[in-house]
Amino acid sequence: MIDLDELVGVVFSGLSPLVVKDVVDDGERIRVRARTPDGSVACSGCGAETARVHGYHDRTVADVPVDARRVLVVVRIRRLVCPTRGCRQTFREQLPGVLERYQRRTTRLTSQIGAVVRELAGRAGVRALSALAVGLSRHTALRLLLRVPSPQPRVPRVLGVDDFALRRRHHYATVLIDAQTRERIDVLPGRTADVLEAWLRAHPGVQIVCRDGSGAYAEAVRRALPDAVQVTDRWHLWHNLGEAVLKEVAGHSACWAKAGPPLQDGKRAQTTRERWHQVHDLLGKGVGLLECARRLNVSLNTVKRYARVGEPERLQRAPQYRPTLVDPYRDHLRRRRSDDPAVPVLHLFNEIKALGYQGSFNLLYRYITQGRVEADRLPISPRRFARLLLTRPDSLTDEHRRLLDDLTTACPQMIDLAELVRGFADLLRPHEGNAERLDAWIATARTCDLPHLHAFIRGLDQDRDAVRAAVTLPFHNGGTEGVNTKTKRIMRQMHGRASFALLRHRILLA
Template identity: 35%
Template sequence: MGDQAAELLKALFPHLRQVMVNSIARIGKSVRITAICTAPAACCPGCDTVSARVHSHYGRRLADTAVAGQETAIDLEVRRFFCDNPDCAKKTFAEQVDRLTFRYGRRTVTLQRVLEQVALALGGQAGQRLAERLAVPVSGPTLLRLVRRLEIPAVPELTVLGIDEFAFRRGRRFGAILIDMDSHRPVDVLPDHTADTFAEWLRQHPHVGTVCRDRGGAFAEGAERGQPGIPQVADRWHLLHNLATGLEKTVTRHRSCLKPPQPEPEPVATPTRASGEETPYRRKIRERHRDVQALFQRGLTIDAISARLGLDRKTVRKYAKAPTAASLMRERPGRSSALTPHKQYLAHRWAEGCDNAQILRDEIAARGYLGCRKSVRRFLNTLAQHNGPRSVPPPPPAVADVVRWIIGRPENQSDQARQDLKDVCGRCSEIAEACRLARGFATILRRRDGHRLGDWLAQADASQVKEIRTFANGLLKDLAAVTAGLTLPLNSGAVEGSVTRIKLLKRQHYGRASFGLLRRRILLAH
């Protein structure tokens, strides 16, 4: 090869600078590079003795990263050296090229690192598909073997340790993730979330300074048993979440107070037919009288009219003798049905806003109605036709909205939300008291005024809201960690983010990853 081509090749492949390239050729869809080692001596891997005595030569074929989307292979001629150290167990050894080869490797160091990162990021099957697109085909099981061969770094000295649980199988099997809160990197994964396992891990790592955790009792117990007296910090988000759970129960108990008082519904008239109103019966008589009189005036006989109109002769004679159609009409008594005694009740309930035929049918069934739901629905349709569109009262606020108004930042809420919360508190004294205490705790939490927690606990203990008292009793059981959480800037946000990342890693293995493989990916694919 020319000198310029060799320099260009070494610029493209920096790891080939310790070898001499003889040729480069394209064979099919792959690029083949032929090279030989040029180092005058090599170091024995057994005793680090440098030797220059060559024993023999042999060829190695190494897969390398792709060139312009084409597979690349290096045919490298390497040498075997004698080890001149009589105390070394190795008599001969093969030379290794720095940053190019490794013992028993059939890939270059660069390609090995690339495939390791692909396996850590995507796993087996997805990594296999990506490797094929990168022109370095490799199977999924091979990628997983690369992950299993990687060394897990040792746990460093931790100033603050974050811990939280995650699910191997939702609702059945759980593990625990441990995070260095300074670097936000995972340091270990536990096979379960019990106090015994966490306590044993702390005994093996006595350099942990502080534990940042959620409100789970297992982690609190494990920290105390593993390192008695170790400072613990309760996460603020979990404290606020526990408060919101209690508020939700309180608001749910007083759900009826959320609905604003409705004005008395306007009376709705039950549809009735006026005496002079045109009915199908009256219209039929009027049209028949007109037709008979028209034919009779033209001179047709009774028999001819009967044949043309398809009426009986007696009927034709009656219509022919009647001077007006009104003289043939007679008042019919109003028809009654099983629904008639209940129409006023249905009209009143419809005015109140209830238009569900099944609900109303069940209500009047308790009053003695034996008819069907369709009759109720037909009557409701008649009410809607005669009374026009009905104003529907606005729905009451949802329980979740009320809880969000209470514990949310007031400056981030709209004027309408603040007014709605004020109205709800005005209708229910217990919700108003819960709102006052909850907002007081939220202020302590956001400002990290942990020194004010004692005064708030005294107010909560005297409260009439049982959910607030229950929440305060829970804080007393974990007072030191809660006070630290309301004072120090530490939180479990980094831990929750790692738990979210674990969910992605689990789904890449479709739930079939063993604990060992999943642990390595969690710790190394960060």
């Protein structure tokens, strides 16, 4: 059994430096009466010890709740007389760790409030604390948050740099972390080269910088730290390769989709062929790309897209159909039309209706007229084909592997593209010998008829040293991307209304 004095000592153990005299239950709150211990106290001005009491007064502070009820601590404080001549005449004693100067809350309650507002900030923190019987305003919560000391910026050996949007397409900021420990270093206002350059010059000592493909960050590092090693992020390299692969697959859909439904040769396909001939006729006469766009009244990017391909059929796209209710009965329809090519569609409709078909007659009629019954396989979109090319071979099922083999063998360019994708995937495993392999991969890719991949290679050439470092060194920018994800959560909590100083403080404390 625990007696009352022991129970009070356990519940209010944080008040152990005080002498608890009484605990009163006031209904909605608990009032604790206490006093400071007897003995001499050092003067806050000169440090001389004294026990001479000038007077007493009561000080009321809030403590951590008990049983979902507020706790008020009324402490009898001594005012002491300083014995040193010329120092202050009297001073009020303080108890570090329990009672701080000018505070209306105990130290342990302030630390608990700080932990909540560090995660939830103002309004959300107030709502959570009110459920815990701690009452304060959102302004007080933010003031307590800003009083939490943020870590001092230090200079890491490997620095991770990335930007995030304060307001998309308008205002951005830069976050800096230690790429090895993922510790937040600093948050800078803006994402220009001058902002990062100023920070690097003020904090020398960085040896390696991990970044994405930003030209501004690359320029800042070249100016401030010409001897530092820049490492581009491997995820961004793979992502950019995926975009180029998707464009190549879409550009050759007229070739690899031959085994599927026939290409639609309608008005749109005819317009595409006519425009391709117009663009190449003007280019053959020495007309520039911009002048071609003006004469044909199309955008410059459209002219570039037509100029890249060597034949108009490569601009045609394979038809993309959504799954329909007829798909489960495709084999039956195909067998019936093979046995009797003149079978009426109405008879087929009645047959599959008896098998459980729940769609309409018009849906079945369109399905047949689009050629989806006689096709060797169901149509596949360029995006799905590109996804098969970019998927790790060990993760493909047998069906997907057979489908990928059929699609790539139908087009010579797709065979080259599949080999290049596998070769580049091997380069993303950092190794010292990958620098020579990267040069060989680029040389091989330039010999293939893949214009969109050539554009990707030109991007690699502009940042060749950073790409070499990415495929040879183990450092990457994944930790910075993770910090950006948490930063977006913090910004959503604050509803975009926080100042940059408060947002920076929360990011560094997270």
